[in-house]
Amino acid sequence: MTKDILFYALSALAIWSGWRVFRVDSMIRATFALMVSFIAVGGIALLMSADYIGVATVFMMAVEMMVMGLFMVMFMMNPAGLNPMQMVHQYRFSIGAGIAAFVGLTVAILTTPLPDNPLPPGGDTLRDLGFELLGNSMLIFETAGVTLLATMVGAVVLSSASGRFGSAGQGSVPPGLTAGGPPAGRTAEDGKGHGGHAGHGMSMQKKPAMQAHDDHGKGH
């Protein structure tokens, strides 16, 4: 009984705060409303005796939402929503799509016979997970490691403002073949061959002059 009440309360909290994310003016409030939604879902998972996943959700999402909040402040014109504005497009279509997704899924859920044998509390699910990680799913585990490494490298390449070769906004110039000579490597033609984006890794072949219209980045 208490469990049911808790479940409905947490569900209401998750859905309400999820809804608030797109309704509040302040971007920080939106971010942390999303975090509250995650925390409520973690609580529901705890109710289902997912001791680990439930708590871990809170743990991971608190960090991720903190980072998201930072980026909100970095990219939003008006992070606190002091003069409210609607930053939306295809509004009616989106509402329709959201409702359609919800109704469709709900109909599918209600018409499907679902099993109902809840997991008894007190099982050592964490230990099972550990043996799974080191046993059958070891490959998944190590693949996840490589994926995370790729993510880290990708994030650094794409977003780092200063690389080994100087500021990304400036582009980078390979050393000359002779001391003090012109930069080695292919030089870009006008208007073409300007393919790299701001990551320094891709911009090795750019001439400095080509960077004129790149320079209004945030770097200065």
Add this chain to the structure above:
Amino acid sequence: METILTLAGIFALTLVFVVGLRAAGWSDFAGPSTAPQQRPVLGGGDPQTHAWQRFHARYYTMTLLFVAFEMEMMFMYPWAVIYVAEGGKALAEMGMFLAILSVGILYGWREGIFKWE
């Protein structure tokens, strides 16, 4: 279930604490603060804008690296529980996993993302 009830109880208690402090202080009888009192502290200067502005947090690349690296914790917690049972195999696997991720940190350091630019 008891956990969630306890946590809810704790949060309720602290809300009561904060609201109670405000109620217990006489401050709220002093009326609302005046406009000069509402100026933010700025060493005597007047702010030209709200503090809630776009802000370039110079360490943002570090936070992205952190989010990706921190994910490894999710795998380490279950690993810690069965470590003694699995022995050397567990040590080797986690060593490999951490070594892979450390490459990412080294790369980030090489690119200078821990500098406050």
Add this chain to the structure above:
Amino acid sequence: MTLLTVLGMLVFLCTSVWLAVALDTACRGWISGQGADRADGPLRTAALWLTQQRLTTEAPDRMNALLSIAGYMALALTGLALVPLGPDTALIALPTSVVLWGACEALVVVVVFLHGWSPNAPLAMIGAYRYVAIGLPIMLLSMFVLIAAALPAQSLDLRDIVTSQADVWNLIRQPLGLPLFLLLGLSLTLRGPFDYADSADLAGGTSVEASGPDRLGWQIARLAMLTEFSAMAATVFLGGYLGPVLPGPLWIALKTLLVMTLVIGLSHLAARMPVSRMMSLIWMILLPLSFADLIWAGLVAL
């Protein structure tokens, strides 16, 4: 029984908050050579803050101002509820209590940021941004040393971690653990060299605009967090409630006060660093040290 435990913990919390202020002022007096404060100094300050007018800035985020103080306090109390007082006595008995404490650490960054965000003031905002830069990566240290402590216990339950120290404390078994954990404590409680949020160079940082009861609430929450952190360190590294003759709860109380003294002393004696250098230090030196702690613990546990 549970009610009695809760009451006992609250009494202990109040005592240790008062003791922490007294120690803090004594330390400051000793270092600056100005002599000690009066014994009732903390209470007078508290009364002063309580009766002061509560000023707000123009257009603050009122909800978050309230929630950040309450949240910080709630995180401290949650951690305290996780600390085992006996073989089976912990207010929150969860098999993954170490993970829950990790979640509390992560949320501390969020509430401190919100506290700096809410007054809409430049210095408070800077404190908040700076804190995120340090508060996030330093969490990694705590995660690694806690996982290292969980290895011999074969469990993420703090109660099991305490029982696993029946023969030898983790302090001796994993000598790197406590020092690294203490650094995290400085950051969590916004103290000394890791005080990038509320430091004097920002005229008070995130709490620069907090006045009256709000300031009192925030400071009490910080000290509650200090108590909580000390209790956690005592549990994980100093054997928690284990000890001869005296009853368990008394042992954990004594060890908590010991760690608290250590943290306060450290916060006055250690040197501050620029944020950027601290960030590099955490990632490039302290993080490898915590790896070393983990490997050490792993080899010892086998």
Add this chain to the structure above:
Amino acid sequence: MTLTAILIVAAALFGIGLFGALSQKSFVMLMMGLELMLNGTLLATVGFWAYSLGGLPKGQLLAILIMAVMAVELAIGFALVVAVYRKRQADVIESIKTLKN
């Protein structure tokens, strides 16, 4: 508290997330919509794990992988936003007609 109820909550979260992801102009808000959709997916996964798989470890692993997907999405997504912003000072989707050049 039945599996049906849990899945309906998950569907509601997914629907709200879809609405957000489709309607928001700003990149960052778009990502919040995606995260909310993943939140619903996570809830459904844990629900299935607890109610029909009898606590099969692979179910938990799937939940962890969903969280890893969130982390990867967040890190790479924001890195792309930074790269695009640095290139053309844009943070709304309409400004990006093409990812070429």
